[in-house]
Amino acid sequence: MRLIADLHIHSSYSRATSPEMTLSNLDTWAMRKGIDVIGTGDFTHPAHFSAISDELVPAPSAPGLFILKGSDKETRPVHFMLTAEVSNIYSTVSDGIKKTRKIHSVLFAPSLEAASRMNKSFAALGNVSSDGRPIFGFSARDLIKIVLDSSPDSMLVPAHAWTPWFSIFGSKSGFDSIEECFGGDYAKHIHAIETGLSSNPAMNHRLSSLDGITLISNSDAHSPRKLGREANVFDAEPDYFEIMRIIKEKDTAKFLFTVEFFPEEGKYHADGHRECGVMWNPEETRAAGGICSGCGRPVTVGVLNRVMELADRPVGFTPERSVPARHLIPLEEIIAEVLGRGVNTKGVQSEYRRITEAGRNEFTVLLDTEDEELRRICGDQIAGAVSKVRSGEVSISPGFDGEFGKIKITKDNTGLNRSDQMGLFKTI
Secondary structure, eight states, X not given: OEEEEEOOBOOTTSTTOOTTOOHHHHHHHHHHHTOSEEEOOOTTSHHHHHHHHHHEXXXXXXXXXXXETTOOTTSOOOEEEEEEEEEXXXXXXXXXXXXXXXXXXEEEESSHHHHHHHXXXXXXXXXXXXXXXXXXXXXXHHHHHHHHHHOTTOEEEESSTTOSSSSSSOTTTOOSSHHHHHHHHHHTTOOEEEOOTTOOHHHHTTOGGGTTSEEXXXXXXXXXXXXXXXXXXXXXXXXXXXXXXXXXXXXXXXXXXXXXXXXXXXTTSBEEEGGGTEEEOHHHHHHTTTBOTTTSSBOBOOHHHHHXXXXXXXXXXXXXXXXXXXXOOOHHHHHHHHHTSOTTXXXXXXXXXXXXXXXXSHHIIIIIOOHHHHHHHHOHHHHHHHHHHHTTOEEEEOOBTTBOOEEEEOSSSOSOOTTTSOGGGTTO
């Protein structure tokens, strides 16, 4: 069976997160989106862990997963996986040079007992109550030891691996390799990385060092509407251990594809300085010596530039064992563009609810519904826009320095060439 999983989200206990990110709301929105397995987010936070323990029960036929108490047994329930994101900020010294590292990681636990063991270790080492994504002063290497000590079936995945400020490969505080970050003894336990909104699998394929690493995609949602903006699609039953096996082994027969943002839309894709309105491609940044032409300070070097810095392969290279990707735009954004209104307006929200109810859920509409049925459900204009998104007929002013890119569905057959996957910078 096809199973859609969004495994990196946050609860209402994380900073800058909607109060609507409760377990019951996550259950409701996951059904609306068409998500089968969703992360709990933030199991490190005492109040959220208490809610998880009180409101969820082990799923009767889905090992290692949970369902909301009182879930309708007549319908297929949403399954929850125990997940959390943590931040490690620490210093390393190499060749006499001290550097501050800021790494975010997604943690996975197979049971409440394993999550509780992690939480006990974390509480002894830092403040776990102030934020759903706690900040620790110890290293990523120490973190993975805590994760593995909780259970051999627990797992750590570097989060949004290319984000400039907080990631394993980020331009501001990251490393150049998994081995450099975790050391040779623990790097072997890193089986996957999360590509993040500003990169996609094609960009990561340019690094031969990642050939044995599974590339996963998740929404990192801070509000219910953002669920599923990126996701993973498996040929599997709901089962924590099978999902982890597919990821660990990079089982391309069972990992069908990832659902991706167009990476240019991500808020750190290009280089730039938001305050000065400066947005550059990597070639322009190099020509300027990395210094903003507006204020004379360094620009934020984005994901595309950082990928190019570490790449040892040309654009378009695809390894033999790779998981396909499908690039989509959330249905609300498509409706908003067609109607010429804001995403949060009543008209857009009313049409979104109507379409998702008529078409079963958002992913069914975006991924599966054939053209004739799509026109019947959505009307000609929205159906035509969905078809254009499926074929990559979009144009994007890329995101930079924390500002999301601006995406438009094109009115003709021009737009991004997705076989290139670097559409906006293909002259570099």
